[in-house]
Amino acid sequence: MKQLPLSRLNDLFAAISAARKLYIPADDAAGQARFTVWQEGTALSKNLNTVRSAKDLFFPQVENLVGFKVTGKQIELIESRDPSEPFVLFGVRACDCRSFDILDKVFLAEPADTYYKSRRENGAVVTMACTRPAETCFCTVFGIDPTDPAGDVTCWQDEKNLYWRANTAKGEALTEMLPLLGDAGEEAVKTQQAETRKILGRLPLKDLDLRGFDGEHMMELFKSPKWASLSESCLGCGTCTFVCPTCQCYDIEEFNTGSEVKRFRCWDSCMYSDFTKMSAGQPRPTQLERFRQRFMHKLVYFPANNDGVYGCVGCGRCLQKCPIHMNIAKVIKTLGEDAK
Amino acid sequence: MQQGLKEKAIQLLKDGTVDRVLGWKTGEFFYDLTPAVFRTPEEVEKDFVFSVFSGANLSKYLIAESRKGGKVAAFLKPCDTYSFQQLLKEHRILRENVYVVGVQCDGTCDIEKIKAAGCEGVTAVREEGESLVAETLYGEKTIAKKDALLERCTVCKSHKLVVFDELIGEQGEEQDAGRFAEVEKLEKMTPEERYGFWRGELSRCIRCNACRNVCPACSCEKCIFDNPDSGARNKAAADSFEENMFHIIRAFHVAARCTDCGECSRVCPQHIPLHLLNRKFIKDIDELYGEYQAGADMDTKPPLMDFDKGDCEPSVVYKRGGEKA
Amino acid sequence: MKNDPLIPMIGVVTKIRVDTPDVKTFRVVGLDGKKPFEHIPGQCAMLSIPGVGEALFSITSSPTQEDYLEFSIKKCGCVTDWLHAMDEGQQVTLRGPYGNGFPVDTDFAGKDLLFVAGGIGLAPLHSVINYCRHYRSRYGTIDIVYGSRSKEDLVDFQEILDEWCGEEGINVHLTIDRAQPEWDGHVGFVPNYVKELGFDTSKTVVMCGPPIMIKFTLAGLMELGFDKKHIYTTMELKMKCGLGKCGRCNIGSKYVCKDGPVFRFDQLDALPDEY
Numbered sequence: 001m002k003q004l005p006l007s008r009l010n011d012l013f014a015a016i017s018a019a020r021k022l023y024i025p026a027d028d029a030a031g032q033a034r035f036t037v038w039q040e041g042t043a044l045s046k047n048l049n050t051v052r053s054a055k056d057l058f059f060p061q062v063e064n065l066v067g068f069k070v071t072g073k074q075i076e077l078i079e080s081r082d083p084s085e086p087f088v089l090f091g092v093r094a095c096d097c098r099s100f101d102i103l104d105k106v107f108l109a110e111p112a113d114t115y116y117k118s119r120r121e122n123g124a125v126v127t128m129a130c131t132r133p134a135e136t137c138f139c140t141v142f143g144i145d146p147t148d149p150a151g152d153v154t155c156w157q158d159e160k161n162l163y164w165r166a167n168t169a170k171g172e173a174l175t176e177m178l179p180l181l182g183d184a185g186e187e188a189v190k191t192q193q194a195e196t197r198k199i200l201g202r203l204p205l206k207d208l209d210l211r212g213f214d215g216e217h218m219m220e221l222f223k224s225p226k227w228a229s230l231s232e233s234c235l236g237c238g239t240c241t242f243v244c245p246t247c248q249c250y251d252i253e254e255f256n257t258g259s260e261v262k263r264f265r266c267w268d269s270c271m272y273s274d275f276t277k278m279s280a281g282q283p284r285p286t287q288l289e290r291f292r293q294r295f296m297h298k299l300v301y302f303p304a305n306n307d308g309v310y311g312c313v314g315c316g317r318c319l320q321k322c323p324i325h326m327n328i329a330k331v332i333k334t335l336g337e338d339a340k
Numbered sequence: 341m342q343q344g345l346k347e348k349a350i351q352l353l354k355d356g357t358v359d360r361v362l363g364w365k366t367g368e369f370f371y372d373l374t375p376a377v378f379r380t381p382e383e384v385e386k387d388f389v390f391s392v393f394s395g396a397n398l399s400k401y402l403i404a405e406s407r408k409g410g411k412v413a414a415f416l417k418p419c420d421t422y423s424f425q426q427l428l429k430e431h432r433i434l435r436e437n438v439y440v441v442g443v444q445c446d447g448t449c450d451i452e453k454i455k456a457a458g459c460e461g462v463t464a465v466r467e468e469g470e471s472l473v474a475e476t477l478y479g480e481k482t483i484a485k486k487d488a489l490l491e492r493c494t495v496c497k498s499h500k501l502v503v504f505d506e507l508i509g510e511q512g513e514e515q516d517a518g519r520f521a522e523v524e525k526l527e528k529m530t531p532e533e534r535y536g537f538w539r540g541e542l543s544r545c546i547r548c549n550a551c552r553n554v555c556p557a558c559s560c561e562k563c564i565f566d567n568p569d570s571g572a573r574n575k576a577a578a579d580s581f582e583e584n585m586f587h588i589i590r591a592f593h594v595a596a597r598c599t600d601c602g603e604c605s606r607v608c609p610q611h612i613p614l615h616l617l618n619r620k621f622i623k624d625i626d627e628l629y630g631e632y633q634a635g636a637d638m639d640t641k642p643p644l645m646d647f648d649k650g651d652c653e654p655s656v657v658y659k660r661g662g663e664k665a
Numbered sequence: 666m667k668n669d670p671l672i673p674m675i676g677v678v679t680k681i682r683v684d685t686p687d688v689k690t691f692r693v694v695g696l697d698g699k700k701p702f703e704h705i706p707g708q709c710a711m712l713s714i715p716g717v718g719e720a721l722f723s724i725t726s727s728p729t730q731e732d733y734l735e736f737s738i739k740k741c742g743c744v745t746d747w748l749h750a751m752d753e754g755q756q757v758t759l760r761g762p763y764g765n766g767f768p769v770d771t772d773f774a775g776k777d778l779l780f781v782a783g784g785i786g787l788a789p790l791h792s793v794i795n796y797c798r799h800y801r802s803r804y805g806t807i808d809i810v811y812g813s814r815s816k817e818d819l820v821d822f823q824e825i826l827d828e829w830c831g832e833e834g835i836n837v838h839l840t841i842d843r844a845q846p847e848w849d850g851h852v853g854f855v856p857n858y859v860k861e862l863g864f865d866t867s868k869t870v871v872m873c874g875p876p877i878m879i880k881f882t883l884a885g886l887m888e889l890g891f892d893k894k895h896i897y898t899t900m901e902l903k904m905k906c907g908l909g910k911c912g913r914c915n916i917g918s919k920y921v922c923k924d925g926p927v928f929r930f931d932q933l934d935a936l937p938d939e940y
Contacts, residue, residue: 029540030611031456048460051609052546061546062576066672068715068758075675075715075756106910111670113910135369135461135477202477204368204463218917222937233375233401235553239609242548249912252671252905253575254716261715265671266576268911274566276913278903279742283939293915296937301918323550323607324396325372 002164002175003184009162013038013090015178020124021087023057025050035089044091048134049315053245054096055103057089058119061267065115065252068261080262084118088174090126094149095139095315097127099245102313105306106248124170127151131158131196136316138205138329144313146200147193156189163189205314208332215304222296226334231291233324234271240327241269243317246298249275270294295331344508345390345415348441350381358413358439362401364394370464371451375401377412390415392467395448395490397601399424399433400556406434414438417445418512419492421501422599423556426635428503430597432559442501444509447485447493452611454488457481492602492615495519502636519600523619542584544610547574551587551604551614557594557634564589591617596625596644599635628652670908673713673758676701679733681753685818688785689749690725690737693759701759704728706769706792707899707927710761711907712736713744714751720744721904721922724762725788727795737788737820763907764926767793767871767897776869777805781882783855783874784813787820789899789926790873798832805834808864812840812855812878816848838862856881863889870896883930893930900926900933900940916940 004012016022017038025045026036033045034052060082067078100120107116127149130137139146148154152171156163163184166175175181200206213221241247251268254261268275270293276284284290298311318327349361361384365376371393378384397420405412416424421442427433454462454474461477472488474481497519499512526534552558552565564570565586577583600622604614625632629643629651680692693712695701704710704724713719720742726735740749767773778797780790797804809829813819819839830837840851840858851858855878870886872879879898886896902914902921909923917936919925 028544028610030544032544032611034544070715073752073755075758077672077675109909111908113671113908114669115671132460132478135463199461199477215918219935219937222917229376232377235550237548237550237553239548239550239607242546243609248910250905251575251911252719254718255576255578256716263715264576265911268575268913270912272566274568276903280901283902289939293939296917297912297915301915304918319368319372321550321609323554323603325367325374327372329368330374 001184001186001189002181003161003188004164004181005161006157006159008180009044010040011180012162012178013042013044014040015180016088016090016174019177021085023087023089025091035091038090048130048132049093049096049317051317051321052243053099053315053317054089054092055099055245055248057087057123058100058116059103059107059248059250063115063265065263065265068263069259070261078260081115084122086122086124088124088126091128091155092125092149092151093128093130093315094144094146095137095313096245097125097149097151098139098142098144098313099315100125102246102302102309102311103248105309124153124174125151126153126155126171126174129154129156129193129196131192133196133199133203134316134320135204136319137203138208138314138316140200140203140206140314141208141210142310142312142314147196156192158188158192161188205329208329209336210299210310210332212336213299213303213310213332214308215300218296218300218304221300221335222292224335227288227292230326230331230334231288234287234291234326235323236271236273236287236290237323238269238271239321239323240318241271241294242267243321245313245315245317246311247294270297295328298328299332342390345441345443346384346388348506348508349378349384349388349413349415352413352439352441353378353381353384357411359410360405360412361388362398362405362412362414363388364390364396369462370466371449371454371462377405390443392447392449392472392485392488393451393465395450395606397423397554397556397603399427400554400559402433402438403427403559406437409437411437411439413441415441415443416501416504417443417448418499418501419445419496419599419601421503422498422633422635423601424635425503425638426597426599427556427559429635429638430559440504440506442504442507442509444499444501444507444512447489447496449485449488450490450606453490454483457483457487459483490602490606491613492600492605495521497600497633520619520623522613522616523623526616526620539580539584541612542587543580544612545583545587546610547583547586548609550607550609552590554603554607555590555594556599556601556603557597558590564593587614587617591621594618595621596632596642597634598622599633628656670760671906673711673760674701676734676757676759678751678753678755678757681751684737684820684822685813687740687749688737688788688818688820689740690735690821691748692733692735693757694733696756700731700733702734702762704734704762705766706796707767707789708762708764709907709922709926710734710736710759710763711904712748713758714747714755715758717747718744719758719905721763721907723789723792723899723926725791727792727799729796729799737785737791739785760907763922765924767927769793769796773797773869774803775805777865777867778807779864779868779870780807780809780811781855781859781870781872781874782809782811783878784818785820786872786874786878787811788873790871791821793871794829798829798835801834807835808838808862808868809835810838810840810855810859810862812842812853812858814842816841816845854878854881856885860885860889866890866892868895872896872898893934896930897927898930898933900928902940 022038023035025033027045033047033050064080067080069076107113130146152168154165166172249268250265252265302311352358361378364373365387366389459474459481462474464475495517498514598618676693682690709721722736725737844852900921904914905911907922909920914921
């Protein structure tokens, strides 16, 4: 365990930034946090979490795949990959850190997605333990411990110090680069963890029951009549998908600049009306089918294919940001009665 | 007020005036109400809520609901009635299938404002006179209701309900609460300052489309931004300015039809003050074509769908801003 | 860039054959003039013309064809419209092969096979049929029931007449929907023809065609006593990545591009019917 007085936090960021691009959660003009490239003067946000999740750093909203030059009947490929360099992602909460494991299961499965893979290899994740969870948090339901997040390095913050523990070889290597970190005992961290756990015991969503959400109950859950009322006021806007740390559906599109055709990929949402639309038909014609798909995927299909791991980390962003306040917690509660 | 609406909903179902009721459904934390359709008095009894968090404008749902057969009752606040009437004017809602219960309102609250005032971990909120008491994971906190109002409610333009079949509470008046004050501030900026302001605000946009999907004026069956043949699909913008074009184009598309209900800004996950763009358009339309409030009545033609010999010439653009540019 | 799953290779269309008013068969080789890649019958590939779009197509030639890949494609959308308007010599982008293919060397080995196809549905089965013909001794009898709207809409008609009809152990049963003066064969819809012919339930069935044909043929086969465990089909949904990552082509927990496109009907029964 290492430590650093909080008054020297800026020096820490400067030291990391001298060797790597550093991203920290910083407040924007509206007072909400987003992962920002650190430069002198950027202050660490005091918000619980960022509006957009950390997945942006490994799976950006828009990414060039390849370019084509078409001359007459001939086609030439143009390398268009956005270059990736080593970087440090600081201040990731336990929920977002777990989401990387979930995204890995999709993107790193054979054949591995090379764009994602190189960013994952280049990124060092420094997590930050939580001390003041929100009412919308339910990471514990998925076996995540917000007082001891994973990552290459885990950090804790109290009134005086930042505490720092390397977990992996990458984390050790990063620690070596930071001689300003002093040694520390475990006491302060243990005390903080105990305090936070008391609050975790009061979270209103801590008892969400996931029993019955699995491959065996697939047809029963799919056919539940409750989807109609759950989906009826869904606007199909896609906000949930965009703020969600584990949503990873994407579209591949092309843009003709006149001299080159750029093939890119961008975030897409199964909630959008044209997601599955093809010339032969539309298997999900109304918002009910699309709404159902998103939650069946996260709660049933994904765990069925991934040894029971759910496609949700309980970060609570959908609870905070959905314009009409529908979210996965309400879906779990409503369908939970059917699933037993 | 809450009890009155609940009883009204039950009565309308029981006496067969309607076969379903559009209202708000209780959530986990009191502030997270979801618009919902109630079909039986039991459902209403169990889950119907009307509170300071019933900010959602239900009129847009009536486009689809009024076409589903039978008759639906909807609870509309004064600002919602303007959107409703505007949609009637555009023939989007089948009036005969909707029973409108007008509900007088003295402002709905913004949970984001309550949280920003230092209430973390809000698990419930109750009204106590002119205050709101928030129960949180970290203790109770009280905040004056007037400090927790949604921005649009602090400059409420009208307590008048412009259309209803029945009214709960008293009929009200239009009022001038200075809703163009922020727009005037922007107008006084230099073009560079104003450009910087908007580029800064819009840089937070994540293209989630919540503003478009919640807007009652945005009711196109096939939005230009969802249409691969429109050329403006904009799934991924070539640069950040093109990203901002989404908002500029949308503001133009709803100009003179936007009733200034403020839903766009309420739902934006990034707290972008989108309503300022729309209010600027409304202010300009008032100045160029005479005062016009969308949805205020059924007869007045919207200025952008009508022509009068007295209309200003396009050159007015240069006269107003050209020299400064 | 080479061998990256999302970056295609360049191929050349060396021959375009008109099969029916809306179906053409495109022969594709790599820039080196050779077959672009190996595949299993039933697998697919993504073809695209930059600026127009990319779509997944069944590889209709058998893997035993060593010199090229062939795609029989129906004109019905943006990409296919463009393909139908192109000339020979046009380059296209190509990536694959994708999907699970038919179990030609496992479940089909030693079996009597019944192929049922409608319209363009013959295309994916064409690959399997020619594979089985090539390795003839590995399979039992082969029955093919194939129907289309009219004589002009029968795909691979010449090949069927010249090669399939004459072969030992292969029974071809053609039908068209409505009588035509130039046609003296069977007239009637495929599902009815299958029931009329009646087949031994020990056969393994491979079906592909319009959803309505599949629905009624399946019902007819059930009536005849067939087990869904022995009836195969190939599914089609909108696809983008072809790798099971973009999240678009799922039927329940299975991705059509990765776990399919070949499914047995008992497998489909256990999945939500969203297709």
